Amino acid sequence: MRSTKAIIHLDNFMHNINAIRAFTKPGTKMCIPVKADAYGHGSVECARAALECGVEYLAVAAVDEGVELRENGIKAPILLFSLCDPEEIKTAVENDITPFVFDAEYIDLFAEEAKRQNKKAYPVHLAVDTGMGRIGCLEDEAAEMARHIAETKVLVQEGTMTHFAVSDDKASSSIEYTKLQFQRFQEAIQSIKDAGLNPGICHCANSAASLDLPETHLDMIRPGIIVYGYDAGDVNSQYLKEKETPIDLKPVMTLCTKVSAIKEFKKGMSVGYGRTWIADRDTKIAVLPVGYGDGFVRRFSTSGIQVSINGKSYPIRGRICMDQCMIELGPDTDVKRWDTVVLFGCKSDGAVMTAQDIADKTGTISYEITTVLTRRVPRVFVR
Numbered sequence: 001m002r003s004t005k006a007i008i009h010l011d012n013f014m015h016n017i018n019a020i021r022a023f024t025k026p027g028t029k030m031c032i033p034v035k036a037d038a039y040g041h042g043s044v045e046c047a048r049a050a051l052e053c054g055v056e057y058l059a060v061a062a063v064d065e066g067v068e069l070r071e072n073g074i075k076a077p078i079l080l081f082s083l084c085d086p087e088e089i090k091t092a093v094e095n096d097i098t099p100f101v102f103d104a105e106y107i108d109l110f111a112e113e114a115k116r117q118n119k120k121a122y123p124v125h126l127a128v129d130t131g132m133g134r135i136g137c138l139e140d141e142a143a144e145m146a147r148h149i150a151e152t153k154v155l156v157q158e159g160t161m162t163h164f165a166v167s168d169d170k171a172s173s174s175i176e177y178t179k180l181q182f183q184r185f186q187e188a189i190q191s192i193k194d195a196g197l198n199p200g201i202c203h204c205a206n207s208a209a210s211l212d213l214p215e216t217h218l219d220m221i222r223p224g225i226i227v228y229g230y231d232a233g234d235v236n237s238q239y240l241k242e243k244e245t246p247i248d249l250k251p252v253m254t255l256c257t258k259v260s261a262i263k264e265f266k267k268g269m270s271v272g273y274g275r276t277w278i279a280d281r282d283t284k285i286a287v288l289p290v291g292y293g294d295g296f297v298r299r300f301s302t303s304g305i306q307v308s309i310n311g312k313s314y315p316i317r318g319r320i321c322m323d324q325c326m327i328e329l330g331p332d333t334d335v336k337r338w339d340t341v342v343l344f345g346c347k348s349d350g351a352v353m354t355a356q357d358i359a360d361k362t363g364t365i366s367y368e369i370t371t372v373l374t375r376r377v378p379r380v381f382v383r
């Protein structure tokens with residue numbers, strides 16, 4: 001196996017799911033998003049581990065992601081969080097993937113295909129846009145759409161959902177906005193009931209709402225980033241501790257590699273493309289076989305990221321290349337060729353930075369750091 005790999009701690013993943021479940025009332029269902037290859041962690045293995053923890057639903061964003069789960073023997077219900085292409089509907093229905101629907105055209109496409117395949121009571125979830133500005137009908141159209149689903153005869157409204165835009169932000173205007181979204185959602189649910197229809201499983205809580213807003217849990221929660229071990233924005237471990245509802249989330253992924261060469265550098269020698277770093281002393285430079293082709297992206301080059309070897313931190317020098325990057329070991333180093341280098345991840349693996357730290361330094365969110373790891377990085381699953 002190559003030196004560069006992502007260690008996926010399924011034990012931490014399962015610990016996180018169980019810790020999150022403790023925030024819910026008994027009987028609250030859990031839907032675990034394994035979209036985008038489980039935020040880069042490996043969807044099949046994460047899906048299996050989540051099901052072992054007793055979660056009821058999985059979720060993907062593309063039909064092919066759902067097919068991958070089915071091909072690997074996963075029988076649990078799979079929600080499709082994004083709209084698919086009309087061309088994919090046949091495959092979606094063949095694989096019993098449960099779509100979010102919200103308009104007559106898309107509902108009818110699914111109904112026709114479900115009929116064609118002789119499906120009985122094919123489940124769909126009605127999406128309500130209460131303020132995310134993404135998929136969903138407006139709250140005052142919810143009853144009409146619920147009726148449209150019922151009238152297809154072949155589809156059943158198994159659930160009703162909405163999605164929060166700012167539940168992870170504790171600014172007062174955002175707190176108000178989330179309240180407004182939740183109120184609109186409850187009005188939509190009530191209007192469906194008033195029309196004599198069944199909204200089914202009602203769900204809206206993402207990670208932040210799962211930990212911070214128990215009143216929004218309703219019948220099911222959909223926590224994503226927190227199951228992979230990172231904070232949901234302002235709803236971080238410090239905030240939850242102060243609120244006296246602490247949680248101990250453990251990062252699931254450690255990205256590591258090995259020192260593939262150590263080079264003696266004389267003062268004045270330069271590193272990499274563009275010669276952006278020039279040694280101001282005699283020193284030692286280590287070459288690491290990891291680069292932006294692995295998802296260790298180029299803009300990390302100058303953002304003050306430190307990697308760790310045997311518990312000590314070392315800075316990146318020069319620009320990260322597609323397949324390699326360089327770090328400075330300093331003149332008097334005890335680092336040896338083939339030593340393990342931890343780029344980010346669990347403290348227990350010797351990481352000095354988490355994906356969250358890298359995200360903070362590079363102006364993004366932890367989601368992106370793990371999700372952009374490419375196929376070239378083998379995922380090694382441990383428990």
Ligand SMILES: *Cc1c(COP(=O)(O)O)cnc(C)c1O
Nearest residue numbers: 033081163206207222223224225
């Ligand atoms: C991705 C996603 C989630 C999970 O979001 P997190 O911020 O990772 O908790 C929940 N619901 C929907 C519809 C999503 O697309």
